[in-house]
Amino acid sequence: MDGLNLSNIVGIVGEINVLRIMFSIVLIIVGVFVASLLRMLLYKLFIRFFPEPTSRNVSRAIYYIVIFVIGVTALGYLGIDLTGFMVAGGIIGIILGFALQSTTANLFSGLFIYWEKPFKPGDLVRIGNVEGWVTDLTVMSTKIVGFDGVKVRIPNRTVFESLISNYYATRVRRIEFVVGIAYKEDAEKAYEVLHEVVKKHPLVLVEPEPDIFVYELGDSGVNILVRVWVPSRWDLTYRVMKDLLWSMKKALTEHGIEIPFIQNDVWFRTPLRVRIEGVEGLNISSERGQKKGWRKG
């Protein structure tokens, strides 16, 4: 960096003639004008694809880069050796590159999300394990308000790499209910009862048709799957979720159809001795000759 000592600066200034100074000034003025024009044009171009803050920031960043290049060119024309600055700038650039790696990743992920538009503010989405309404989408992060009212900020890099489900991307969505009936019950009758309940609900769509069928012979009963299509707007979906399961339960009970609860038979390998307070040595045996109950003491 010996090019920057006092005698060298005096020498450089001495070598600069007025014409070069004038030309450099003109270059800077024209350069600033061109950079401003470029910023305006790029802003108008970007605004078609990206939100306003992103368009403004990106066009402004390009503007400063152009100004920097023009400044370097003008100083170079004056004969000022900027090699040292360029080397230092390069090193600083590498350091900043490493330091701002995640920031840069978030920035570019944000730009890709803007471009791809998997969701927009107001949509109900699931990003990874977070579910809620998108409230804000910035260059660096996406903000979501969950069902519990908690606002979550997700870095755009995480958003970009996550599975995204957008519930508002379609007009309708399908929701499912599993209803169990006891093995002794008539599944056909249960089907009719469930169909009637589904048919009565105003928010269950007629088309696509509801689908009700026995889908599993479970451990405790016959499981019937009820699939219905509803408007994807959450307040309407939620209403059907709340109404339908309870209505189906009530209707089955009214028609005397038993909904089984889980029953477990516990078999003990060895006989058990049950002692009841005050009755010494009382044994309670199971029907199959095995001891059943609980051991005390």
Added chain:
Amino acid sequence: MATGYGVFEDKVVIGNYSVELEKIEEGVIRYKRFHNDELVVSKTLFKPTRFEIVPFYPIFLPERFTNYILIKLDERVHVHGKGEALIYVEMPVDIAVYVYGPYRKFSIVDVFTLNEVKYALYGVPDRGIIARYAVSHPYTFIPEPELGKATVLINIRNRYDDWVEVGKILLDAHILRLFYVPNTWNAYTQAITMAVNSPVTATIYYGRRIEPKARRIHDPPDLRPPRIMAKTEMLWGIK
């Protein structure tokens, strides 16, 4: 006691419903709606000038989330190439109670229905339309007016060269207009033209009123028809 659409002053019975106006004090009215004699709605209104019962667009219950009405025909209509067919269908209408204040400004006090409320998806899940769903028979004559229904005249024009089958009609409540004959339960829409462009697509045009004696309802601001000629495209099937 009034019996029909239009202005009422004390009580109206509409199917299982009845609506009543009770004067609390000078300039203060309590609006009450009963269903099978059970009070379901009660509102207090200050300085209303008059109340009116009108047939209303069937898109407000249980909550408004669409502008469309899909009428499915219980019998499909076959029209030959370049041919025409004139049919009447019944469209469900809800009942609205308007209250008027100074300068003819009105507000909707209550909306209820005498019909089963169901909705359907017209089209595909990601780009289709959710519409209020109703089934009607395609009549070749004007059907007897029925409470809770509006008569729709549909002129099916087949622009296609071959026979087409029409099984459904999509109407946009934003463009549709409703009319009623005062002191009766007769309701009508304007004449509808369904121009069939292909075996799966059609364009719906909205014409003029079909009943000269009928009076047009005042549309709420967000349902006022556009001033330019508007139409509805049926892009996802007409069967």
